[in-house]
Structure formats: C-alpha cells, structure tokens
Amino acid sequence: LGQRGHVLQQYPEDVLMPGEKRATLAKSKGIHDLSIRERRILADALKSNLLTVKSITGKDARAKLMSSRSPVIIGEAPAPDSKHIRGRRGYVNGRQDRKGLPR
Numbered sequence: 001l002g003q004r005g006h007v008l009q010q011y012p013e014d015v016l017m018p019g020e021k022r023a024t025l026a027k028s029k030g031i032h033d034l035s036i037r038e039r040r041i042l043a044d045a046l047k048s049n050l051l052t053v054k055s056i057t058g059k060d061a062r063a064k065l066m067s068s069r070s071p072v073i074i075g076e077a078p079a080p081d082s083k084h085i086r087g088r089r090g091y092v093n094g095r096q097d098r099k100g101l102p103r
Contacts, residue, residue, distance in 0.1 A: 002065040002092040068093040077101040
C-alpha cells in the first residue's frame, strides 16, 4: 500500500489487520488467516464503500508513509461498548497502535 501511495481508511475493528498474526499460527498467511466471519465483515465493508482506499500524491506525504511516520491502514472507531477508546492504525514497518479514531 505505502509503496503505491495508498491508505486504507475505516478498516473494520473486528478483523485481523494485514500482517497481524493469529495466535494459533506460526506466521501470517494473508487473507487465509481471517476467519469466515472476518472475511464476511471485510467483504461487506468493501461492498458498502465503508472501507475506502485513499491515494496519497504528495512527495512528503508518501515519504512519511514509507518511513512509517504516517499509517497506511486507519481503522474505524471502536464501538461505544468497546474496551478501547481509539481505533487501530497500521504502518508499513508492521507496527500497530491504538491512536486512531476516537469512539
């Protein structure tokens, strides 16, 4: 995503993020790591245009993506009953944090 200057916005809260390992697997296997339920949530988000791809064209902004100073995946805000107060963000280097959108 970052190399092409793209950012995923509103990534579903209850879906394993790209590169995130499921506790029962030794390494990430991409979309195959997702449960059937997670695949449905992701497909529904794409079909309803909730999950969107934003193109970043500015040279400085793309440099921030590639250096992991800006996230390439911005998760949706957590549900009101969630234990988390902010959404997830994912970076090119694989790092993730909970400093995204507030609930």
